[in-house]
Amino acid sequence: MTGMIKEPTQQISPKAVKMWRISDAITYFIALCILLILLYLQQYYGWKSWIGLILYVLLILLIISSIVEIVIVPIYRQRTWRYEVDEKYIQLKYGGVLKKTHLIIPMTKVLYVNTNQGPLLRKFDLSTIKIGTMASVHEIPAVPEKKAAELREKIAVLAGISESNE
Incomplete structure (x- = not known):
C-alpha cells in the first residue's frame, strides 16, 4: 500500500473576498437596473397586474440573494478553498x-x-x-x-x- 495523499493546505488570497464582492455587486446592480426598468415599463404601459406581481417577487428574491452572495459567500468560499x-x-x-x-x-x-x-x-x-x-x-x-x-x-x-x- 502506498502512502496516503495528504490534504491540500494552500489557500487562495484573502484579497479574493473583496474582488468577488465587487464582481457580484456589479452583477446584481445590473440585474436590479433591469428589474427596475421592467417595473417602470409595467406601470407606464399598464401591463397585466400579474406581471408586476412577478417582477416584485423577483425584486425581493434578487435583494435577498444579493445580500447572501455579496456578504456571506465570498468569505466562506475563500476560507474553504484549498x-x-x-x-x-x-x-x-x-x-x-x-x-x-x-x-x-x-x-x-x-x-x-x-x-x-x-x-x-x-x-x-x-x-x-x-x-x-x-x-x-x-x-x-x-x-x-x-x-x-x-x-x-x-x-x-x-x-x-x-x-x-x-
Missing part, C-alpha cells in the same frame, strides 16, 4: 454546505496550464490558474500574481509540458 501541487498530483478542494468537491488530478493527465486575469483580478494583483486535462479544465481562482506564475511553471515542469508541445 489546493496543493506536488510531484504526482494537483489537488483542488472546495465546496459549500450542499456540495463539496475534492479533485485529485494526476500530473500525467495535465495537458496544459495557464494563468489569466480580468480587470478586477489585475486590480488586486491576482490570477486564475487554469489546468487542462483531456476531460475538462480546472481552475484555482484568486492566486497572487507572482505565486500563480511560479505555480504555472512548476506544474508545467512536473507535467512534462514544454514550449514545443503548445
Whole structure:
C-alpha cells in the first residue's frame, strides 16, 4: 500500500473576498437596473397586474440573494478553498454546505496550464490558474500574481509540458 495523499493546505488570497464582492455587486446592480426598468415599463404601459406581481417577487428574491452572495459567500468560499501541487498530483478542494468537491488530478493527465486575469483580478494583483486535462479544465481562482506564475511553471515542469508541445 502506498502512502496516503495528504490534504491540500494552500489557500487562495484573502484579497479574493473583496474582488468577488465587487464582481457580484456589479452583477446584481445590473440585474436590479433591469428589474427596475421592467417595473417602470409595467406601470407606464399598464401591463397585466400579474406581471408586476412577478417582477416584485423577483425584486425581493434578487435583494435577498444579493445580500447572501455579496456578504456571506465570498468569505466562506475563500476560507474553504484549498489546493496543493506536488510531484504526482494537483489537488483542488472546495465546496459549500450542499456540495463539496475534492479533485485529485494526476500530473500525467495535465495537458496544459495557464494563468489569466480580468480587470478586477489585475486590480488586486491576482490570477486564475487554469489546468487542462483531456476531460475538462480546472481552475484555482484568486492566486497572487507572482505565486500563480511560479505555480504555472512548476506544474508545467512536473507535467512534462514544454514550449514545443503548445
